[in-house]
Amino acid sequence: xxxxxxxxxxxxxxxxxxxxxxxxxxxxxxxxxxxxxxxxxxxxxxxxxxxxxxxxxxxxxxxxxxxxxxxxxxxxxxxxxxxxxxxxxxxxxxxxxxxxxxxxxxxxxxxxxxxxxxxxxxxxxxxxxxxxxxxxxxxxxxxx
Numbered sequence: 532x533x534x535x536x537x538x539x540x541x542x543x544x545x546x547x548x549x550x551x552x553x554x555x556x557x558x559x560x561x562x563x564x565x566x567x568x569x570x571x572x573x574x575x576x577x578x579x580x581x582x583x584x585x586x587x588x589x590x591x592x593x594x595x596x597x598x599x600x601x602x603x604x605x606x607x608x609x610x611x612x613x614x615x616x617x618x619x620x621x622x623x624x625x626x627x628x629x630x631x632x633x634x635x636x637x638x639x640x641x642x643x644x645x646x647x648x649x650x651x652x653x654x655x656x657x658x659x660x661x662x663x664x665x666x667x668x669x670x671x672x673x674x675x
Contacts, residue, residue: 535599535615535633540624551624553589560585562653567646569593569639575672577636578664580605585651586629590619593644596675598636599629605662608634614669619646636666638675 540553569576580602588597597619600612614636617627629635637646650657666672 536628538626561649564649575666578634580634580662587649588627589647593641594620
């Protein structure tokens with residue numbers, strides 16, 4: 532069973548505009564946040580992994596495919612790891628909670644898409660727990 536959690540939020544619309552909310556999301560373990568501005572859908576961002584850092588992802592503009600794998604060997608992970616694939620879009624208010632021990636890889640579907648990322652570790656602690664793998668290792672991105 533996956534340890535990855537999807538938290539659904541709410542979107543409210545009326546004549547004044549729209550409110551997107553995450554009323555069931557708790558910020559207790561978040562240490563920092565940043566935005567990934569993804570200018571070109573042909574670029575794959577990843578794989579990036581952390582043994583001890585949790586991440587939370589929310590699409591604030593456009594849409595993304597996100598892939599995650601639980602790393603089995605940090606120096607030489609198996610090529611047979613099975614990714615879990617998620618779709619995030621500005622049309623739905625959702626956050627993906629990624630536990631520590633996972634690698635992530637991201638592909639935007641629309642030009643200038645923006646992903647909000649919350650992190651459970653501060654810099655430089657996050658840099659000391661940073662692992663990188665080739666983008667095409669576990670996913671055939673031509674399908675997305």
